[in-house]
Amino acid sequence: MEPIGLAVVGAGYWGPNLVRTAQATPQLRLEWLCDLDEERARGVLGPYTTVRATGSYEQVLADPAVRAVAIATPAGTHFDLVRAAIEAGKHVLVEKPLTPSGDESAKLVELADAAGVVLMCDHTYCYTPAVRKIRELVRGGEIGDVQFVDSVRINLGLVQPDVDVLWDLAPHDLSILDFVLPEDVRPVAVAAHGSDPINAGHACVAYLTIWLSSGSMAHVHVNWLSPTKIRTTVLGGSRRTIVWDDLNPQQRVAVYDRGVDLTPAASLGPEERRAALISYRVGDVQVPALPEHEALRGVMTEFAAAIAEGRPALTDGRAGLRVVRLLEAAGRSVAAGGARIEIGGEQ
Amino acid sequence: MEPIGLAVVGAGYWGPNLVRTAQATPQLRLEWLCDLDEERARGVLGPYTTVRATGSYEQVLADPAVRAVAIATPAGTHFDLVRAAIEAGKHVLVEKPLTPSGDESAKLVELADAAGVVLMCDHTYCYTPAVRKIRELVRGGEIGDVQFVDSVRINLGLVQPDVDVLWDLAPHDLSILDFVLPEDVRPVAVAAHGSDPINAGHACVAYLTIWLSSGSMAHVHVNWLSPTKIRTTVLGGSRRTIVWDDLNPQQRVAVYDRGVDLTPAASLGPEERRAALISYRVGDVQVPALPEHEALRGVMTEFAAAIAEGRPALTDGRAGLRVVRLLEAAGRSVAAGGARIEIGGEQ
Amino acid sequence: MEPIGLAVVGAGYWGPNLVRTAQATPQLRLEWLCDLDEERARGVLGPYTTVRATGSYEQVLADPAVRAVAIATPAGTHFDLVRAAIEAGKHVLVEKPLTPSGDESAKLVELADAAGVVLMCDHTYCYTPAVRKIRELVRGGEIGDVQFVDSVRINLGLVQPDVDVLWDLAPHDLSILDFVLPEDVRPVAVAAHGSDPINAGHACVAYLTIWLSSGSMAHVHVNWLSPTKIRTTVLGGSRRTIVWDDLNPQQRVAVYDRGVDLTPAASLGPEERRAALISYRVGDVQVPALPEHEALRGVMTEFAAAIAEGRPALTDGRAGLRVVRLLEAAGRSVAAGGARIEIGGEQ
Amino acid sequence: MEPIGLAVVGAGYWGPNLVRTAQATPQLRLEWLCDLDEERARGVLGPYTTVRATGSYEQVLADPAVRAVAIATPAGTHFDLVRAAIEAGKHVLVEKPLTPSGDESAKLVELADAAGVVLMCDHTYCYTPAVRKIRELVRGGEIGDVQFVDSVRINLGLVQPDVDVLWDLAPHDLSILDFVLPEDVRPVAVAAHGSDPINAGHACVAYLTIWLSSGSMAHVHVNWLSPTKIRTTVLGGSRRTIVWDDLNPQQRVAVYDRGVDLTPAASLGPEERRAALISYRVGDVQVPALPEHEALRGVMTEFAAAIAEGRPALTDGRAGLRVVRLLEAAGRSVAAGGARIEIGGEQ
Structure with a gap:
């Protein structure tokens, strides 16, 4: 099966881990690392990579090779970024917490359901x-x-x-x-x-x-x-x-x-x-x-599997919503x- | 200096420890182990002892050789036993909690003050x-x-x-x-x-x-x-x-x-x-x-020192009262x- | 059954533990604590005891109430003390090592066999x-x-x-x-x-x-x-x-x-x-x-049982000899x- | 300063770690990963890399962009691989043990001295x-x-x-x-x-x-x-x-x-x-x-510094030789x- 094109969004504390594990997941194909600070994204990717850096989230969402995004930005930005991704028809993996608000989190769950895309929370420890x-x-x-x-x-x-x-x-x-x-x-x-x-x-x-x-x-x-x-x-x-x-x-x-x-x-x-x-x-x-295996590898594999099988992820948006409530x-x-x-x- | 005559009251869970450490404290002279169940007291003392067992608290309080009592009975009995000891002019060491009631504990503090006897709580960990x-x-x-x-x-x-x-x-x-x-x-x-x-x-x-x-x-x-x-x-x-x-x-x-x-x-x-x-x-x-030293030995030494020096113990009745409150x-x-x-x- | 009369020999580092556990073993009756320094023995027994202190090993061996001795003296003295005890018909519990010499240890095993007494090594950890x-x-x-x-x-x-x-x-x-x-x-x-x-x-x-x-x-x-x-x-x-x-x-x-x-x-x-x-x-x-139980209590119980049943102890003289070899x-x-x-x- | 061109040799157990840390060391420029099994080398590098894989050690040694090699092959191959690298004028970092033979290890030390190249042992723990x-x-x-x-x-x-x-x-x-x-x-x-x-x-x-x-x-x-x-x-x-x-x-x-x-x-x-x-x-x-820092990063940095400064590495060939002896x-x-x-x- 064709790997699923992925963009990682956010090159701060956690993003580099998503980049590293996405690259090690055969079911995924990492296309972009996106950060408002494009230089930072480039730094995270390092000098030996074929993955592209960008400062433009719009560019990422507009890329038809990108079927899914993994968002590791501050919690306050999650609602807008996730909504935009859903509206662009992308599957979404998002860092905890889903958003800082129960109502906004519920809204995202609803939108993802309506759009028929996977909304998964990176509850890594699970x-x-x-x-x-x-x-x-x-x-x-x-x-x-x-x-x-x-x-x-x-x-x-x-x-x-x-x-x-x-x-x-x-x-x-x-x-x-x-x-x-x-x-x-x-x-x-x-x-x-x-x-x-x-x-x-x-x-x-x-x-x-x-x-x-x-x-x-x-x-x-x-x-x-x-x-x-x-x-x-x-x-x-x-x-x-x-x-x-x-x-x-x-x-x-x-x-x-x-x-x-x-x-x-x-x-x-x-x-x-x-x-x-x-x-x-x-x-x-x-x-x-x-x-012995790395939890984040399991997250990536589950995200890819949920997309491939068209089913909710083990730690789906509803789980993220319950935590936020x-x-x-x-x-x-x-x-x-x-x-x-x-x-x-x-x- | 003459050792201080002591009776231990209560031969249950903690009493045997008081018996053992009192015997190892040169400033004290263990006179009695008192328990409603005199047989149990006898059992705790063992077959090689010169310490006397008794089932009668009255006998203990009436003994002029006894200047102090160490009470290790259920908390519900503390108020009556401590009051009786204070009224008999004895210094008192009592297991935690002082009593199950703040007001009763305060009363005991007051009585001990009035009688000029040491009221100490066995806050062992201290x-x-x-x-x-x-x-x-x-x-x-x-x-x-x-x-x-x-x-x-x-x-x-x-x-x-x-x-x-x-x-x-x-x-x-x-x-x-x-x-x-x-x-x-x-x-x-x-x-x-x-x-x-x-x-x-x-x-x-x-x-x-x-x-x-x-x-x-x-x-x-x-x-x-x-x-x-x-x-x-x-x-x-x-x-x-x-x-x-x-x-x-x-x-x-x-x-x-x-x-x-x-x-x-x-x-x-x-x-x-x-x-x-x-x-x-x-x-x-x-x-x-x-x-390296056993805490309960420190309790016994402090009790003896407080009596000898006519001062409150480090963990006195007031400390016990604060805990009860x-x-x-x-x-x-x-x-x-x-x-x-x-x-x-x-x- | 009548408890077995016991004398502990040696009031140094380990002797007090033998004294304490012997007193807690119903199958034994502690008669003496013997040490060349009788004052030290008295100090170990403390002021509340009915057990007798002595500086004379001869007195201990001559006492018909003493059927067994437990020896906790320096290793260099074991051979003479154990031999004397065996020759006096006493059962012997001795600290490790049995003696500092394989040949002397073998000799003690032989003597104990011949005399029909129990020779046990205090291999506590066992x-x-x-x-x-x-x-x-x-x-x-x-x-x-x-x-x-x-x-x-x-x-x-x-x-x-x-x-x-x-x-x-x-x-x-x-x-x-x-x-x-x-x-x-x-x-x-x-x-x-x-x-x-x-x-x-x-x-x-x-x-x-x-x-x-x-x-x-x-x-x-x-x-x-x-x-x-x-x-x-x-x-x-x-x-x-x-x-x-x-x-x-x-x-x-x-x-x-x-x-x-x-x-x-x-x-x-x-x-x-x-x-x-x-x-x-x-x-x-x-x-x-x-x-949860104290090993030395097990030693005492086994010593008493081996005597009572006329059988070698679990850690008998032969075990001690093997260790010395x-x-x-x-x-x-x-x-x-x-x-x-x-x-x-x-x- | 221009980064030092490096080839990693060996894509087995340890090689991937050298690859990863070399990429994270700004003083180095990773040019090749070489393994007899070129497919394995390619697998280690993964699908997102600009680093080249090769099955030919000769190609690596012939590349003028390669100034240094890091060897992570079985110990039995070290002597020939290190000697060839020294003879090609390359600096060498080699896994422990330097070689399985003291005399061969001494020979390598001598050759490196004569050639004026750095010979360093990857004594990672140091x-x-x-x-x-x-x-x-x-x-x-x-x-x-x-x-x-x-x-x-x-x-x-x-x-x-x-x-x-x-x-x-x-x-x-x-x-x-x-x-x-x-x-x-x-x-x-x-x-x-x-x-x-x-x-x-x-x-x-x-x-x-x-x-x-x-x-x-x-x-x-x-x-x-x-x-x-x-x-x-x-x-x-x-x-x-x-x-x-x-x-x-x-x-x-x-x-x-x-x-x-x-x-x-x-x-x-x-x-x-x-x-x-x-x-x-x-x-x-x-x-x-x-x-908190990764030891292997320190190894890479020291290797680069020894080359740049023309001095023996902290864990040089002589240290490796002493261990082998x-x-x-x-x-x-x-x-x-x-x-x-x-x-x-x-x-």
Whole structure:
């Protein structure tokens, strides 16, 4: 099959990674790297390339060899760039967040549906072998009911001028949550607290509590100010618990057959029942073998496959919209001093 | 100097540790181990001891050789036992929490003051070499202003029939916070979320957000259901950041000279200012050598010294009261769905 | 059954641990702590004990209530003390090494046999849950044939005035090896290199290579001068590999189903065969749940059981003798510049 | 300055890395990728390149635009390829080992000297920030005299058809040792033990003991069969000790101010002196901040700089020769059952 002609838009922080992986994906044919600063685009491509640089997005959209665009520009520009691409009949891969607004994100989903093009969000982590394995374990019932989720993503990060730490880092955690939780376990409300101790103009440390439709709770801690890196997610289940430590390449995912059991007993009074029926399981830990492959390669392959097969991508616009709705609600909660905000059913 | 006659009250989970360390403290003379179940007390003492077991608290309080008691009974019994001891003119060391009620705790503080006896809380962690070093670093100004505190204490814990995870585990974090923060940085409000996914009758997972008088935020995550243990506290400062990993005996405390700086510049517009003046320091990490000694030995020595010198203990009844006030407020917040609760000035 | 009367001999570094665990073992009745320095013995027992201190070994051996002794004195004194105890009809538990001489150790084994008393070596590590599990895995065939063993035991240790690092630390590794390897896989030769970079008078760093009867090799690295602690043993097997990291309490033993396979193929030439038939297995890792109990408690229980049942202890005098023979051969190799020294069959 | 025209030779395991980093080095201009299998070369370059592929080494050497070659072919081909390049007046960067023979390696050094071209070995690790820092600490006297070196490099590796584990992995450790030790501390003898438990035809596990001219000892453990990766080097010094854990990106290099001191005292007898004067320093640990950059970029930059400045590279042919002499001696020791082999002064 003919490779799909692609243009990458944005030669900043993430764009070069899209350029590199697109070139390594046989199903794609990289035609352009586009950036307002054409020199920067040229610099990213380097002196040995046959790929063309341009400063004109119009030129890219007008090129019939370009069937798809991959957009890695600041979030504030996503709505206009994605809409223009859809209107030009191009398939779109876009960095997280889809846009900074739920309503605008919903609009893009709608436009892409109407135009019959693929709208995919680059929720990169969902394409890591670790997260794929976690999804398989959770959705396959291996861990039982999800009892709690705790996700920590902290490190000395780039304090962004235009977005706070929630919008910068939490999309990772929220897109992973969206990806791995069973279809019928959905966020129903959030509360969030943020703090700006360095007077950066917006939150640099934030905590997000999410109530799930199943009655359990998920929690996310994102922090730009920690000099030590932690990227750990614990998914506690009724049967097993998953610990994902993304900074431990020798043991990213561990499945613990240890836990607390509480056997219901109809015949006992409530107090006795609890005392009597809590027991501890001290079982083995299993560390599944994970294949080694780069997540972004998986993103590119899925984008190409969704286009070729005319189907929604695994992390489609709707997934991106759900993440944006959560972030919006979290922002409202921070503004309201941590109040609980319900997630609307409109997603 | 004559050793101080001591009775340990409670031969359950923690009592045996008090018995062991009291016996190893030359400034104390262990006279009794008292438990309602005298057999259990006898069992704890073992077959080789000269220490006496008793089932009668009255007998202990009536013994003039007993100048002090160390109480390790369930929290619900603390008020009556401590009051009786104070009224009998005994000095008191009591397990955390001081009592389950702020008002009762305040009452005990008042009674001890009036009676002129030492009332000390066994905030054991405050006597670890790690926490002493952290206090020294924070109060000595080594880390600059405290910008954030994040404390995680999770493991497969004993699900308690009578207390939730906040009352069980958070006293550790809150007493440490009380101990290490500068005197003028105090909690002003809390919000807390709890979750009971195993239907134990009270929260098994809880998150606590604490607003400090300095404007920064502290956060505590306590969890009984995690099959893997994490006990990590990060104290971010304007000059340095402390990472305390209590499960890493080879490197419990690390001081990072890495961080984000934001230099204020009056002459720039707000947006420019931020972009221009955020910079990253990538400095060395220092791991201070810590002496090796058991924290509970330090508790016993401090208790004896406070009695001998007629002064408040480092972790006195007031410290215990402050912790209880925070826990009470956290409980109210959980009940109110995570609402922010102000901490009264009555402490 | 009546508890077995026991005397502990030696109140130095290890003796207090024997005293503590003996007191916690219902099958034993601790009668004496004996040390040439009676004051030291009294200090170890503390002010609350009913156990007697003495400076006279004769008094201990003459006491008919004493049926067994546990000896924790310097290695140079073991021969005389153990012989005297055997001659007095006492059962003996003795610290490693059994004695500093193979011939003397053999003599003690012979004497104990003749007297019909238990002679047991305190190879403490063999009674840890980790080593018991490893023995079970290795001897049960779980890992297949043992292909290599690598053991590292380094830390900032007490530089001993009278023994080198091989005699001080390697008994741990060698007794473990003796304990876990299948009965038919035995050391046949050793070579050792030692180094004394601080001019302590004997080796402070040493490497020991052991050829096994199966054709594979074991290697031990012991080092007193390392400021960081490492205690890791890898047992590579044809089916699985065990990694034991004794400093990782959350994951001491891990069983890797990963390895290199080499399928023999009669029909190929030697070069082709190798290239063609090496393949890699990337399987899961299993971390078995281990019970939590103190190894020295297991030593005491086994000592009591061996006495009660009139059978050799799991780590009997013969095991101690085998370890001493290896250490002697290693010493000869060091003296001969690392020459390979055969292990005699006299063990 | 005009970039230096470069050809990369060999499109196997390592060649693609040379291709990638050469393209990112402004001082170089990549002209060719040469491989006997021209298709493979073309595949490595990918579909977007302006770099030419060729199957003809002659064509490369005949091209006047090519001033330098970087050779990443099997070791057995190095002698002929390097000699041809030198004879064609090209500068040469060659993978480790320089050649499989000391005499041939010496010949190449001689030829390069005579021709006035740069002969550089790609001892990649020497260009990591960690190893550069270690060299600075050791040679700057920060750690005092080197008392011991212990290097472990084990993982599930590619069992090579043509070289044993010593020739495959130990060049890393030996080149690092050569790079960081002070100029006047040189290997004087080696002993080595190898083991081939999987019947691969040569050693898959090997231990190398190296006597240094200073009287201290270095030791290297290389192992292809371990399912868990360890890459740790400890350099013990009289003042401080360096621990380099290459798999811990957050703390690769740690400098321990902990150790054992032995103060010589003329007035005491030898035994007393030792007992009296051994003392332990328990000081802080310092983790130096290391810049983040790719080692191979440093290799390329150094190669270009050595050419431009007409000077030997930091890791020149002589360094490569010293490593090969050690490996040869180690091989002779393995063949002689672990005998100590002196290193000739001919290096």
